[in-house]
Amino acid sequence: MKAFRFLLVALLFALPAAAQDTTKPSTTAPTKQHQSAASADEGSIRQLYESWAKAFRAKDVTAIMSFYASGDAVIAYDVIPPLQYKGFDTYKKDYTDFLAPFKGPVGIEFRDMHIYAGGDVGLVHCLERISGTMQNGQKVDFWLRATSGLRKINGKWLIVHDHISVPADFNTGKAAMDLKP
Amino acid sequence: MKAFRFLLVALLFALPAAAQDTTKPSTTAPTKQHQSAASADEGSIRQLYESWAKAFRAKDVTAIMSFYASGDAVIAYDVIPPLQYKGFDTYKKDYTDFLAPFKGPVGIEFRDMHIYAGGDVGLVHCLERISGTMQNGQKVDFWLRATSGLRKINGKWLIVHDHISVPADFNTGKAAMDLKP
Secondary structure, three states, X not given: OHHHHHHHHHHHOOXXXXXXXXXXXOXXXXXXXXXXXXXXXXXXXXXXXXXXXXXXXXXXXHHHHOOEOOHHHOEEEOOOOOXXXXXXXXXXXXXXXXXXXXXXXXXXXXXXXXXXXXXXXXXXEEEEEEEEEEOOOOEEEEEEEEEEEEEEEXXXXXXXXXXXXXXXXXXXXXXXXXOOX | OHHHHHHHHHHHOOOOOOOOOOOOOOOOOOOHXXXXXXXHHHXXXXXXXXXXXXXXXXXXXXXXXXXXXXXXHOEEEOOOOOOOEEOHXXXXXXXXXXXXXXXXXXXXXXXXXXXXXXXXXXXXXXXXXXXXXXXXXXXXXXXXXXXXXXXXXXXEEEEEEEEEEOOEEXXXXXXXXXXXX
């Protein structure tokens, strides 16, 4: 049961991260100038997630939180209750609690990442594979779905919303933590 | 067990919908022109969700799908497996399958809705309450989390991404379907 709880805790903070996959091309027909700006912003957001992933692997909570907006600007729908987490400090505590049980670095892999950027609003979604070894020696390895919203605030892209989940298995009523893309 | 499955099926397609709550104010410092454009776009997106909600309540799948981008532009992370649903047709079938077991209209209520729009990219997230009576007489009433991404395609806002979920209860390993905001 303790091992199971470690697995569940490990699901808590699996957040959107570095781009290692395809980015959906725009289906709009913007001007070349708009295309260029959107492409540059998508690149900036991709870089943000690459940097986030490095911080996540290193379990550096301060570095991780540097990619989030401050105060109550952050609202997250996490994989565990309650329905929503409000505010930077609440979310930072969650990261801290999540990373503590890991022994050594945390693995993260991305699949089917899509990045959209327009003006000062960005959107990212992807599948994420989290892996690692817990302090008790248990190995964890699972996939989840991650969607994030970003704002360009004073010229810097910051995450304002995360939605992290695993599907619910309706035959068993349980969280489906063994799915693979 | 059949009643339970109805409840679970009812979770399947609870999607983002009409704005009846607060919209997060921008924390950027754009020009007045940008503010005006963003405000107009946020209003358009709010109207889209109000129209979506009407179609959802009326169980009009054709009208519902008119708010989505065509072809493979839509990728959804639904509350049930698999990890992702790819494409308009797959998602339309899900809506159809979901609405069929309801007797009469489906209730939908929104809480803590936030809308962001910049350029041709939009983001919406909120908590949603779904209620109704199934064909077998069972009443359902539950809350979930919904995040959507939108693109302005040829001047029209369309949904390209949905992420719908309930949290996982780590004490029981089950989907937490009885939470309230």
